[in-house]
Amino acid sequence: MRQVFDMDNDDFDTALVSAALTLAEERGWASVTVLAAARQAGLPLPEARRRFPLKASILLRLGRMADDVALADDMICGAVRERLFDLLMRRLDVFQQYRGGLQSVFRSLPFDPALTIMLGGATVESMRWMADAAGINANGIRGFVHVNMLVAVWTHTLRVWEKDESPDMGSTMAALDQALDKAGRFGLFPTNTDEAATQDGLADLDDVADMDAGFAAPRISAQDL
Incomplete structure (x- = not known):
């Protein structure tokens, strides 16, 4: 059964950006990926892939x-x-x-x-x-x-x-x-x-x-x- 994820776009983006930069502080920016940030924040990977197609998208956002x-x-x-x-x-x-x-x-x-x-x-x-x-x-x-x-x-x-x-x-x-x-x-x-x-x-x-x-x-x- 498909999980329903109830979060608006702004909250989603804020959660992923926050997770990514927390990982950057802990491990270094070079080791950060959109996938790792999405998992860290508990976000669905398909939506993360759609909204952040590039790693640089995190910083642009x-x-x-x-x-x-x-x-x-x-x-x-x-x-x-x-x-x-x-x-x-x-x-x-x-x-x-x-x-x-x-x-x-x-x-x-x-x-x-x-x-x-x-x-x-x-x-x-x-x-x-x-x-x-x-x-x-x-x-x-x-x-x-x-x-x-x-x-x-x-x-x-x-x-x-x-x-x-x-x-x-x-x-x-x-x-x-x-x-x-x-x-x-x-x-x-x-x-x-x-x-x-x-x-x-x-x-x-x-x-x-x-x-x-x-x-x-x-x-x-x-x-x-």
Whole structure:
């Protein structure tokens, strides 16, 4: 007799993601499979196979879960910078729940370029949503520049978060605050003159490179693992 499994899609996905990252914390991300995570969570394998066709789907789904939490409270008032700070911290609040597992994922990325590229693309799309929700132009050439600035801010903050052992994420919040200040100096936030600007935006691409250099951190090597 076929077993009836009563769980909505969001609960199913949360259970599988949680199980997968618990396994990653215990055994390392390299040893995690969708099948093992489904068994760990007591989930039906056919549904797990359908909803998570790739192992990377686990991390992509976590990213969307973080986006959903960040965007749940659609803030339309307040300064753009403060809205953006709140949006990014809400994403990190979700990541904090899976901290140990994500640390294992980060340690594996230097050895998995395909996953790194896939997550990079997903991050760009997430930051496009964060920028748009905060009231930052994310369209056209200037939008491309803004989104890439925000990716640099997020990446820098995530590096600090990875090493931040404080329960209140104090170092992470300070790093995000400083990164947003720096991005603001490079024109991330709208000003009264933006609408009248006559620049075509191409020169701003140099600003992204300069800002990335300002956030630069040593690359992870095998000795760091």
